[in-house]
Amino acid sequence: MSYILDALRQAEHDRQHRERPLLPMAPPEPSLRRWWIGGALLGLLLNAALLVIILLPSRPTTTPEPAPAPIVQPPVTNALTPKPTPDEVRKPSTPKPAPTRRSPAKKPVAPMARPVAPSSPSRLPDPEPVSKPPLLDVLPVNARRNIPALKLDVHIHSDQARQRFVIINGRRYREGEQIEEGPVLETITPDGATLRQGRQWFRLPVR
Numbered sequence: 001m002s003y004i005l006d007a008l009r010q011a012e013h014d015r016q017h018r019e020r021p022l023l024p025m026a027p028p029e030p031s032l033r034r035w036w037i038g039g040a041l042l043g044l045l046l047n048a049a050l051l052v053i054i055l056l057p058s059r060p061t062t063t064p065e066p067a068p069a070p071i072v073q074p075p076v077t078n079a080l081t082p083k084p085t086p087d088e089v090r091k092p093s094t095p096k097p098a099p100t101r102r103s104p105a106k107k108p109v110a111p112m113a114r115p116v117a118p119s120s121p122s123r124l125p126d127p128e129p130v131s132k133p134p135l136l137d138v139l140p141v142n143a144r145r146n147i148p149a150l151k152l153d154v155h156i157h158s159d160q161a162r163q164r165f166v167i168i169n170g171r172r173y174r175e176g177e178q179i180e181e182g183p184v185l186e187t188i189t190p191d192g193a194t195l196r197q198g199r200q201w202f203r204l205p206v207r
Helices: 002-019 030-055
Strands: 152-156 165-168 171-173 184-189 192-197 200-205
Touching (some): 165 184
Antiparallel strands (some): 165 171, 184 192
């Protein structure tokens, strides 16, 4: 029984196979093939041209110099220039004299004042000390060499300058006077007298 079924199935299969139309195989299109070959050749040509342009040295383009323009000489005329007739000769016009300008009246110059010679500067007084002068006893040795020995014997101080006086080395002096030994009595203070020897200031205290 199974053999019969197998035979029937095989026969049916063969019949269907014979009835199915066979599809013809399409040959490759020749146009696409030609386009592909042409594109490849064109690419090779472009690459070759690019290599030639890169490898070949560029030649400088020389501009042709313009041809010199022909020199045109003026035609030489042999005709003589006609001389002017006497009527054509005109006398030169005499120039008119320029009007004279009157110079403005000069103003009288004031006499220059003679420079006055500066008067000789008067002798400036010696500057007063800024701070309180030191005592004669405490001056340095080199400063005391030019100062004589001085002793304040009597000291009288008053609010009125004319009533002040001192007695130094037995002689009486007022403010501004120069004592016999050389120093100048500058001021009389309540605690002594201030003197000056040259530019050295010093004080004599009341003992």
